[in-house]
Amino acid sequence: MIAAGFQAETAVLVIPIVAAIVLALLPSYRVTAQLNVAASLLTFVAALSLFVIERPVPGEYLFVDDLNIVFIVLNAFVGLTASIFSASYVGHELETGRLTAANLRFYHAMYQIMMFGMNLAFVSNNIGLMWVAVELATLSTVVMVGIYRTHEALEAAWKYFILGSVGIALALFGTILVYMAARPVIGEGHDAMVWTLLVEKAADFDPALLNVAFVFLLLGYGTKVGLAPLHAWLPDAHAEGPTPISAVLSGLLLNVALYVVLRFKILLAASPDAIAPGPLMITMGLTSLIFAAFMLYRRRDIKRMFAYSSIEHMGIIVFAFGMGGPLANFAGLLHMVMHSLTKSAIFYAVGHIAQIKGTQKIADIRGLTETHPGLGWAFLVGVVAIAGLPPLGVFMSEFLIVSSTFATQPLLAIPLVFGLLVAFGALILRGTGIAFGEPTGSTAPSNASYLPIYAHLILVLGAGLYLPPPLVGWFQHVARLLG
């Protein structure tokens, strides 16, 4: 059984890498789009199987525990629905001539390499390997953001590359410092980078060194989470790349960086003399939330607007984890899952909308519920969900975050609620503007499949109405792990 567990663990890595090679070799875009879906489906099955089969012992490089399994399964699920969405999206892009068949071959191979990088970041038990994986996932998305080769796409990709690299460089420096702190205790060599060993012995590490290391790690990986003031790459990268990539960036890649920050937070919490990471995370989280909430009002580009909304939600999540404690951690985890599902659903909808209307300008999109009811209403539900209205899942997690904040630090709840309300106003204002009013633009029916959007929204609605007790128990357990 343990062997089976190890196989599943490696399967989530091997499937994407094999798929990437195959996809790079196959010329036909129709086949590759479907193969891309098939590979993502296989990865998802492998990820799900991690739940049922017994876990392997943590190895020197790879391991699966209760924390990362949540991320792996979420990653594989959104990766799957995004590949389904992507198949219909790229078909349209090919017809309109924005992408060529050669572009698509490259795109599909890169998609799987990105999935590989993200999965590797989740399962790696070595902080060096984790860094490599995040870097790999970043670089593969950089080239995909620039794939349209327009002025805007190139600028976005360049900015993303430069800021992402600086962030990743700071993170590596932090990683080296963690090794320096661990070396006197654990000894030289591989062991001093194995996360499970680091956590065991963290109490004996030099706290001052760990503190400095965490600051670098938070700034470095925080750039990739999109925390203000290091967020500048995020709106451009979301707005100018292909929409499936925007969905994956918001829904998954930000989570990867967040996951790594959480790993190091646990490490810091295990060392009693080190600084509490909470205040730093709370400050960055609140800054991002309030900044992004105000920025939402001035957006004219629909994808850019939802990119700012991602910054806002990442701010909320980092705030929740910064607060700490079982309840806030639980809420943070739940919010992260809900945000991934909702935001990617919105980006799927936005992708279809932009293709039908031929524009990303908010002002040029009106009356969507009249011309395309199936799409328009789904979009509206998504916006309502992300704005945090009941009975959807995001409301529940936001409510938990606010109430747990009131219970422990009432003063901090004021800026939090303020930011939430400001963002709420902007999202509802723009969302209703797009959904209702005099229809503009093309009214031609779209033959694209809305299944991925509906699947995500049903899950979000379901989670808002009823969370199954085993799931709650699981989340609570993970929340306790996070300290």
Next chain:
Amino acid sequence: MNGLTFDIAHMLAGGLVLVSFMLLYQDRLYALLNVYALHALVLSLSVAWQAYVQDAPHLYVTAAIALVFKAGVIPIALHRIILRLGIHRDIETVVGIGMTMLAGIGLVALSMVVMLRVTPDADPLAREDLAFALSVLLLGLLVMVTRRNAIGQVVGFMALENGLVLAATGAKGMPLVVEISVAFSIVIAFVVIGIFLFRIRERFDTVDIAALDDFRGERR
């Protein structure tokens, strides 16, 4: 560790900081590339010395990569790109040289204060190495923010990576995985950048980032 080995290691790491300062005031692209090649050369010497001192043969590989790839191949390739694309060879800096140098001095002081204070127990070589490495990293960052030109930014980024390699080799016994990954990431970075420069050339007549900034999505 005896006095001489320490002194040599110290001198080489300090030399790297000095060359980083030299990067700061270059206002010609070719000169910038030449200084960068020198930067990589000093790094390679420093890493080789560490390999000798720590008796860690795998570090010689890192030194060789720095020597061949960073001090040789990359500057030459960038030279050719500049020629092929006919890029304007003067670099526009965002702020004056004097201010940049002052900021650089401030950053070095900052990294000394931070790193020396938090590592009183570490062995002196690793300690000084880390402080120097952080200086090089921050100076690389400063090169990046003060250049408007894409190639200038790339050079700043590579100088920053050199600082990381210095830190990684200074940390005794750090697994090879990381050194290779650093070198590897530079290779990837370079491929990516190469593609980028190429594509930028396809569309623009300049590799000046300011020209890209004109196409902000918000102002469409």
